[in-house]
Amino acid sequence: MAVRRMRRSATLAGALCAAIVVLLTQGSAIAEPRPTVAQAEAKLAKLEDQADQMVERYNTVAEKYKASKKKYDRLGGQLKSELTKVAELREDLVATAVGTYQSGDILLWPGFVNQQDPAAMLSGLAAGNQLAAARDRVLREFDLANRGLRDRRAKAKAALDEARDVLEEVRGERKKVEKLVGEQERLLRRLNRFNPGDPNSAGVRYTGPASGNARVALQFAFAQIGKPYRWGATGPGSYDCSGFTQASWAKAGVSLPRTTYTQWSWGASRRVSLDALQPGDLLFSKGLGHMGMYVGGGKMIHAPRTGDVVKVVSLDDYWRGRLLGAVRP
CATH class of the missing domain: 3.90.1720.10 (endopeptidase domain like (from Nostoc punctiforme))
Structure with a gap:
C-alpha cells in the first residue's frame, strides 16, 4: 500500500515538473518582445545600405561576365573564320603538291639544259621559278594560318574559362542579394510600407528648367x-x-x-x-x-x-x- 502511494506521488511530481517546464518555455516565448517601429526602421535603414552595396557589387560582376562572354563570342567568330581560311589553304596546298608531283620540277631541269634555243630555255626556267614561288607562297600562308588558328583557339579557351569563373561569382553574389532583399521585403511588409509599383506607369510630365x-x-x-x-x-x-x-x-x-x-x-x-x-x-x-x-x-x-x-x-x-x-x- 505504501509502495503504491509512493509510485503515485512520483508520477504526480513528474507531471508537475513537466507542466512547469512547458509553462516556463511558453512564458519565455511569450515574453520575447517584438521589435518596436523605431527598431524596425533602424534595421530597415541598415538593410538598405547593405542592399545598395551588394546590388552594385552584383551589377559589377554581372557586367564583367557579359564582357567575358562577349570576348569569347568575338574570338569564337574569329576562330571560325580562321578555320575556313585554313581549310581553303589546305585545298590550295594539296592542289600545289599534286601539280608539283605531276610536273616533276626536278625532271624539268634536263629539258631546260638541252634546249637549243636560249630564249626557250630562259622561259622554261622562269616558269619553273614561278611554280616554286607559288608553292612557297602557299606553304607560308598555310603555316601562318595554322599559327593564327592555334593562337585563336588558345585565346578563345582562356576567354571561355574566364567567363565560366565569373559566372560562378555572379551566382554567388545573386544568392547573397536574394537573401538580403527577401529580408528587406518581409520587414517592409510588416511595417506596411511595401509598394509594388506599376511596371506600366505612365509617369509624370517633366516641366522643369533643364535644356x-x-x-x-x-x-x-x-x-x-x-x-x-x-x-x-x-x-x-x-x-x-x-x-x-x-x-x-x-x-x-x-x-x-x-x-x-x-x-x-x-x-x-x-x-x-x-x-x-x-x-x-x-x-x-x-x-x-x-x-x-x-x-x-x-x-x-x-x-x-x-x-x-x-x-x-x-x-x-x-x-x-x-x-x-x-x-x-
Whole structure:
C-alpha cells in the first residue's frame, strides 16, 4: 500500500515538473518582445545600405561576365573564320603538291639544259621559278594560318574559362542579394510600407528648367515615375538606381557605364561642385552604393530600393549628409 502511494506521488511530481517546464518555455516565448517601429526602421535603414552595396557589387560582376562572354563570342567568330581560311589553304596546298608531283620540277631541269634555243630555255626556267614561288607562297600562308588558328583557339579557351569563373561569382553574389532583399521585403511588409509599383506607369510630365540633352534625359526619367525598383533591372518596367540613370541618359544619346562605381569613374573629368548643381547632374552617395539625378530645387529623382518606386525626393531628407559628389554627363 505504501509502495503504491509512493509510485503515485512520483508520477504526480513528474507531471508537475513537466507542466512547469512547458509553462516556463511558453512564458519565455511569450515574453520575447517584438521589435518596436523605431527598431524596425533602424534595421530597415541598415538593410538598405547593405542592399545598395551588394546590388552594385552584383551589377559589377554581372557586367564583367557579359564582357567575358562577349570576348569569347568575338574570338569564337574569329576562330571560325580562321578555320575556313585554313581549310581553303589546305585545298590550295594539296592542289600545289599534286601539280608539283605531276610536273616533276626536278625532271624539268634536263629539258631546260638541252634546249637549243636560249630564249626557250630562259622561259622554261622562269616558269619553273614561278611554280616554286607559288608553292612557297602557299606553304607560308598555310603555316601562318595554322599559327593564327592555334593562337585563336588558345585565346578563345582562356576567354571561355574566364567567363565560366565569373559566372560562378555572379551566382554567388545573386544568392547573397536574394537573401538580403527577401529580408528587406518581409520587414517592409510588416511595417506596411511595401509598394509594388506599376511596371506600366505612365509617369509624370517633366516641366522643369533643364535644356538640351539634360532635358531629354529628365523627360524620360519623369516618365518612369511609379515604376518599381528591382535590383539588377535596367528597364523598361523596373529599374535599380544605376540602371535608371543609365537608361535616362541613353535616351538623350549619352552612353553611361552600368554601375554606380563605373559611372562615378567615367565622370572623373566631369565632376561638378555640389554648390553648382544643374538639372540632369548625376548624384552619388558616399560608398557609391546609390545614385540619382538632380532635378533642381534641392530635389532628385531616383529608383530608391526594394519595395519602392521611381520618385522625386528632397536631397536633405533622403541623403542626410551621405552625398559624395556629382557628375555632369
